Amino acid sequence: xxxxxxxxxxxxxxxxxxxxxxxxxxxxxxxxxxEKDTWTTGDTIRQMAFTGLNxxxxxxxxxxxxxxxxxxxxxxxxxxxxxxxxxNYFITTTILNGLISxxxxxxxxxxxxxxxx
Numbered sequence: 001x002x003x004x005x006x007x008x009x010x011x012x013x014x015x016x017x018x019x020x021x022x023x024x025x026x027x028x029x030x031x032x033x034x035e036k037d038t039w040t041t042g043d044t045i046r047q048m049a050f051t052g053l054n055x056x057x058x059x060x061x062x063x064x065x066x067x068x069x070x071x072x073x074x075x076x077x078x079x080x081x082x083x084x085x086x087x088n089y090f091i092t093t094t095i096l097n098g099l100i101s102x103x104x105x106x107x108x109x110x111x112x113x114x115x116x117x
Contacts, residue, residue, distance in 0.1 A: 037106050046113035047101055051094055053117060058090040 062083060064070045071079040077089055097116055101109050 050116045
């Protein structure tokens with residue numbers, strides 16, 4: 001599959017943004033580990049809610065791609081993403097969201113999770 005220059009730039013931007021977010025969160029781990037901050041049942045419920053909504057969004061995106069009269073509005077995916085690109089995007093966002101939630105201290109974690117939902 002041939003990518004346009006814009007597609008390539010968006011892919012590189014995706015990688016750069018994800019790398020930056022993970023790097024920043026890794027820096028937060030030193031603060032996070034200094035205090036006793038355990039994962040709670042509420043954290044699990046919020047993370048499950050995010051994952052469920054992400055799965056629904058993925059299914060909707062697949063349907064949009066299959067309809068020639070529709071197009072995707074997510075700039076990171078492009079107007080007509082392939083099914084493998086959709087799968088990779090949603091798997092990556094689910095994993096990264098969970099990792100970021102785990103790394104953040106309790107107060108910031110709750111804000112992150114509610115904001116993600």
